[in-house]
Amino acid sequence: MAESRLIQGRYQLLEVIGRGGMGEVWRARDESLGRQVAVKCLKAHGPHHDQSFTRVLRERFRREARVAAALQHRGVTVVHDFGESEGVLFLVMELLQGRNLSQVLEDNKQHPLPVSDVVDIAEQVADALAYTHQQGIVHRDLKPANIVRLTDGTAKICDFGIARLGADIGFTSRLTGTGVAMGTPHYMSPEQIGGDEVDQRSDLYSLGCVLYELATGVPPFDLEDAWSILIGHRDTPPRPPREHRPELPGYLERLILDLLAKAPEERPRDARELVDRISAARFAASTATVAEGAGGSAVLAGRESEVSHRPPAVDRDPRLPSWTRGMTTGHKAAGAGPRDTPPHGVAGLSAAWTAVPSSSESSESSGPVPDPDSDPDSDVVEEPAPVPSRSVVDALAGRHNAALSLGRLGRWAEAGEVHRAVAAERERLLGADHPDTLASRYEIAFTLSRTGRPDDALREYTHVARVRERVLGADHPDTLAARQETAYALGQMGRPFEAHQEYTAVLAARERTMGADHPDTLRCRHNLAFNLGRLGRPEDSYRMAAEVAAARARVLGPDHPDTLVTRYEVAYALGQLGRWSEALRCYQEVADGRARALGPDHPDTFAARHETGICLGRLGRGAEALKVYEDLVGDRSRVHGATHPETLRARHGLGVSLGRLGRWEEALAESRDLCALRERVLGADHPDTLVSRREIAVALGWLGRWPDALTEYRAVAAARERVLGADHPDTLASRNDEAHCLEQLGRGAEAGEVYRRVAVLRQRQAAGGH
Template sequence: MAAGQGGDHHAPGDGGEHGTVIQGRYRLHELIGRGGMGEVWRALDESLGRRVAVKCLKPAGQARDAGFTRILQERFRREARVAAALQHRGITVVHDFGEHEGVLFLVMELLDGRNLLQILDDAQRHPLPVPDVIDIAEQVAAALAYTHTQGIVHRDLKPANIIRLSDGGVKICDFGIARLGHDIGFTSRLTGTGVAMGTPHYMSPEQIGASGEVDHRSDLYSLGCVLYELATGAPPFDLGDTWSILVGHRDSAPEPPRARRPELPPELDRLILDLLAKEPDDRPQDAADVGGRLKALRAGTGGPPHPAPPAPAAGEPGTQGGELPGWARQLTTGIPAASTRLRHTAPASPHRITGAWSTRGMRAGPPAPAPGVLAELAGRHAEALDLARIGNWRQAYDLHTAVAAARDQAQGPEHPDTLSSRYEAAYCLTGLGRTEEALGLYAYVGETRARVLGPDHPDTLAARHEAAYALGVLGRHLEAHQEYAEVLAARLRAAGPDDPDTLQCKHNLAYNLGRLGRTGEAYELAAEVAEARARVLGADHPQTLITRFEVGHMLGKSRRWAEALDVYREVADARARVCGPDHPDTLAAHYESGICLGRLGRSAEALELYESLVEARTRISGSTDPETLRARHALGVNLGRLGHWERALAEARDVAAVRERVLGHVHPDTLVSKREIAVGLGWLGRWSHALTVYHEVADAREQVLGATHPDTLTSRNDEAQCLLQLGRTAEAQAIYDRVAAQQHNAPQQL
């Protein structure tokens, strides 16, 4: 059974128990689907004796503010109004809409069928037969032709929103973010909130560019993406992260479908590529035109469409493996969980093995789960990935952990799906700052995958890679180095030197070498990775630029400031071209350029750069954002270098006050700003005041970092120098002696 795709949490009234009655009329019987906006229940309309599907808006969790909740509710109401106005055999019928105990609901026809995402997954991502592709495309085009004449653009057309009925019919559902052509201003208010609209694998270039010029031809582009996936088994830009997918849609020509599946008719290949044109004017101009081309194509395929073959049995080998390089076969069709930190590997591919599962030497798998259980767990897993992608780490972790427990019971603790959920739970733990726990979970997943899948399997190496990253976060750089080196050796054996995962591991190894103080080796390896990534991924690819950024960092650590400045400027220019001048990564490269300018004695240029950077950071992120404060701190440093000490002191005091309020009085950044206050006071000859601040900073660092930490010892030296300026030589000498003794006895810092 299927209906308009839904979301998460409980049905109205009694927490989602079976038998809940909404408005004295709709009795909920069984949860049948989850999605981004709510959950869908099989229900009975007791007034008419009709079986229906009821979609309930997902209640707001603690991480969602009232504004976000209002946006979701408004989208839901719009879905009801838009969908109820549409009367076409290719569109899901909406019967009723209302609110029950604070929860919005939508009553729709109950459909007997499966959505295209489920059909592809059941077939283990094998492409559909050509007649089926053409038949589905023709029916979707007819439904779109109708909706477009009504002035409505769907804006989120994707396989999960297209249902193939058991009788062969096709219906589009979920008009939750459809744009009413006559209501552009209202839609702009909804989309200007920062809440994601559309799905990256199927978004048109004009949606990505946020130009506002999104019309019915955007749906045609999305249709092209869907047909590409049905015809080849994968979307046109099936890349490792959301940013790469969006840039692919915007800037890259898709590989022709026939390059992946040569038996496709040339006319179908041409139609798909026409639909995927970057400029709307270069696409077919309406869905009716697309339908006409499909009818002509069907007439030449030799007969009516036939049902799709049954999905291959568990463990049955695929038929497409040789058409793509090995590393590409490990990519998933879903969007990996995103993070504010660099994701060092794509998440493990979700395996679609069904039924009991066992490996030689293992105990027998558990009894085969009931039909639909695995599909429900896969949907909940995908929902957890979505939560992580927007930074809801707590909710994502809880859901991944629950899914892992359910998969453990249904499929066994060593089933790839169970381990995939454990892996993602570990990733969420790093997002929550619980790195020690994440490390333990990654180690478990890596060891189990090594035993079950093999030590060189990509999923095994993914878990070991993330374990190495966690070791680095914990400051255990020697252990991280060993783990990275072993993973790199395995990836070189299995995939070769130019595989993206191999290059990611090399990048991380270079970064870790830098943290070990092996700057020369780190620079050479980072330069090697940057050159390879430029060759394999392109000079402006974000991963290439990340490594180029690391090259600049290593040059700076080697005090090769002029070379570092050239690298940072090249990275900043490339990021401005690709991401935009106000993108955080662009601004980060500008920040490092300013550091280089200051080190080269070009403080006037650095000051001008930081003034612009402070303005941009404040405008984009606000005056209290940590990056805004970093830029203000650097501005103050360069004011001092130019002799503008009164201004420098005022800037340092302002930044220190904000950092103390936002970060706390012993946060390292707060203490850095307080030290800058003391520096300014000293330059202005106010040594007694400077001594008070230096002493406060030194005491705080000793409390937090320990007496022998280099930063603590630096602060004690600052105190001693200040005492010398005040003529208190004996006290200064006592501090110098104590610092020397502590440096002699301190453990070597990496």
Template sequence: MVERSLIHGRYQLLELIGRGGMGEVWRARDEALDRRVAVKCLKPLGTRQDEPFLRVLRERFRREARVAAGLQHRGITVVHDFGESDGVLYLVMELLDGRNLSELLSAGRPGALPVGEVADIAHQVAAALAYTHAQGVVHRDLKPANVMRLADGTVKILDFGIARLAQDIGLSAKLTSAGMAMGTPHYMSPEQIAGLTVDHRSDLYSLGCVLYEIATGAPPFDLGDPWAILIGHRDTPPEPPRLRRPELPPQLDAFILALLAKDPAERPDDPAALARDLLVAAGHHTTAALRVPAPRPTERLPEWTRGMRPGSRASGSWSLRLPPPDRTAGLTGQWTGLPPATVVEAPPAERRGPAPEYLAVLTSRHRAGLSLGRLGRWEEACDVHRAVAAERERALGGDHPDTLNSRYETAYALGRLGRWREALEGHRHVAETCARILGPDHPVTLDARYETGIALGRLGRPAEALALYTDLAAARSRAQGATHPETLRARHGRGISLGRLGRWDEALEEAREVWAVRGLVLGDDHPDTLVSRREIAVALGWLGRWEAALDEYREVRQARERVLGPGHPDALTSRNDEAHCLEQLGRAGEAVELYRQVAAPEDRGAADR
């Protein structure tokens, strides 16, 4: 964006505020209305090869931007305009004069805000959330950096719609210690951690985390690595805020604990009304009757959480060499446009748990295993992943995400080597462990179950694979939606299993439904859509409907040649499919010509070698 200072012929970019993983934010002037605005520019969208995905992303961006622009409340940042300019998606918002709660916490001593200010922020944020929730809009990533207090005392929530858009771009859950689901670990609800569908009550839990931190100076679960933080949110009752700061009014203490209920149904039905009462309670310390969920029995966190590095939080003294929060972190992603902050040295302390240096070595070896796999050196990759998995289990425990990640990669490498029985055992172990720790419907659990289904199919056990894929498709649909690509992938596996069982009418119906939805979601020329269309042709062939099968095979071949090029392996496979179909129709001459076209590139490749 540096080389270009005018967006859409209207917005003059004046000063870069921040730059991060999703793009840039600029202070700008609206030339048409002569006013200062903030312009958020997302990263360039990519190449034409990604067009089906980008088409979906553009539409989702427009939808999220329209929703954000439709929110009209004094507690919500105003979105004036949005669009696309030279491949860059942009949002135009009001320019705010104030500091986010991360800044306020960093500036405060000892870190917590005054009681009256906490009550006022609680009141304003709860009122803004009540408005957005009434519109059916959920934030999904509420945290101190996304809440700004202006110079006149107004409190505004930032970045509605950005959390969902980030997920669409690909910032989704992975089996690593960097975080287990969409959101920021210190402020995630238990249902987010479990990978379940979230509603407005997830925002209430995040609000409880924010209020806990600004009231006490630390988040409710200020533990070790992000994995330990997530387990704290999921399983451990929070310590009452008044135990950390006795002068807090009892009603404020009770309100925060009610927001932090593990069960969404136990969170307040009308937090805005309760927050209004806090404004009085903050001055008089009166106690109102407020239902607080009964505490669960205290559970110890796993041993591997001891001594681990903490995740990022908004406030307080830093125990590691981490900079204080960036003033632009609430805009989009983790912005890094400002100068580096002063480093705070950690006081000497007795080390408990594995040394960070040793864990870093294991991480490096894990990455080396991934690189070997990308090079096709699967034997070596398998040996590396197996060794790292054993060492991680000794150092961190069998249930740690890093250990499970290594076991998953070991099983995947075994599958690529054709050792499907061992791969099946490995994927089942990961799936069962993740189901126990994260829940049966968590995306990571479902990923491992999908690989289990592939192993069952390769081992000639289609009936077991069919049962698994059927259950998996239902679970994906519950957790991620009926049109999510992973749901469709599970349904694709189900259709293949039906075919392997000889149930071709059902396989054809499933393939047609998946192809239709993939076309709408991913685009007609997306590789997954074309794979589904090929499965339609396969089923038609097995049903003896070769003329119809030929039409489908030909459409797939033409699309692959157009998108990938005539020499691409998938395009050559499609020619082979079409030739086989022509043979079945007795059109041998046409089939021979296609077979020659398939053989010619292979002969040229052999000569080159």
């Protein structure tokens, strides 16, 4: 493979970035899309190799491609392509910017990671396992080398080479019968070692082993040979982690030991239960005093020496399966034990901002920090606030990271609570203008925006932007980020003119300091293009979005999610301009690109498919639109559930399509079912529920049942007036519907009165706008 350097005329191999038992991993360039990828190639085995062995390896490789390609989750490595070239199987994956956990431990000289990092990794990996297990897939080789932590802190599971699909039991026996070692000794569950059938709880045991090593610096059975390790997993209780590292929180030790239970039924029931336990523990920790983070549990009484926990080495144990013969331990931890301080200095603090006592200093003995604004010649010397200890700072950083994890899981309200608590502590200990305090307030604003409180978010963003400008400078990236979010909040609040001014100012600063093609500059231009549409300037919106899409395709690649987001906006602007054929083509291309880059079941892929249906309807291609919505309802129901708001939105499109095809009885039945569901799920006065009630009225009108239609139209108008106000455009549209219905019933005088009231309200609205 290395000689050709080019696979299938598309993937240019650049350098080897990893080697393993099954092959090599290369950094490569996808010449078709102009992006960097990782290409895993199965090693070619010569004729001296056992052919059955080679066949199994090839089957495993093909299996990994099939399993991994079916998974679409932020915590699982994305697979782009798979094939065979010149007899060599290859797998094309996203190129991850980060280090696997084995490398992280090596970088840290086998010392344990900070507790906040261990818990963050645990929650992310558990969430990814909950997803893969829900798909019926058991990884079966979870270990530090198969978990990558990206530079932004995201944890991703990779290498599904020996994963087992729940529907394919026979694969296990076919592989084990060849003598291939199914797993890695340090991280194998007792049932794997015994050759028994495994389920998702085996992965939980392996995760427990990984967390044990991250938390203590050593695996649970850090013994001399594979046999001793295997017997340790099968027969010997692990040493409690706090015997290695006394300062570990009690909840983390309990969680790890529960995962390492010998019997599967004694472990957590599934990974989702594990996520809930971690989240609950983190939330509880976030509400405790910061001082708790500085403390630690006492060393357990009656501590035994490590040697007493090691089972004697043996040459053979008849209770172990035959395939374990000849197994080696693989990478072995070499750490001497935990060190007293976190490995990477002060989490979240800039050394230039404040001094922090070293590990040899205690918070009580640390001296005062000079005030940079004080007069050195003044006779009055004020006692400055003491510098917080390293452990306090670390505890705050851990809680901040815990809140970020809650946000990644979509639990914005809980994330906001933790960020508010951390912000208050940081302000008290570090000061209101400290970068870490401002970082917490920025995240508070972000959670407010995500929970439908843009006005509160705007206040927080404005404060953060103002202080960052004073402390860091007007052109600092953090200042510009806060100002850009200020503009976004203004747009959310229906203040597009102010948002436009802010976006324009931020864009000028970003272009001046970062360049026109910097991703942050392009993100700002994207937001500006969207806001132009809000200002009623669809031509300008389309032109700018097209420019940004072209730039992002050049810089990031045509299938990059950011490029596709902007192309989605291009399609939307085309629709606003009435150019529906072009919009349709663009939405279809975005849907195809998202299916490749994000997966067919990703919400963004579904969104593009939905817009495709709208375009088809606008073009009078009702039968095609109906098919799009039927497929979309089925897929959304499968992925999100039958009552998810987006599933119901797809059902709305289906009902509209039935009406466009003249199938009004079916459209009426669909609208009634949908309205009842939306009322139960969203509430009677929710805008989506009212849209469905209006569709009921439309169908009744087409069926000639005007008295019933009038009842529905009036109910919708009354609800909108109550919720939105009498002069809201949606309320006025409903009153027009009411008047039209009155006309159909021959009640012209009443219809004229309603039309007059609507005209007066619109005139007032227009006068107010001027």
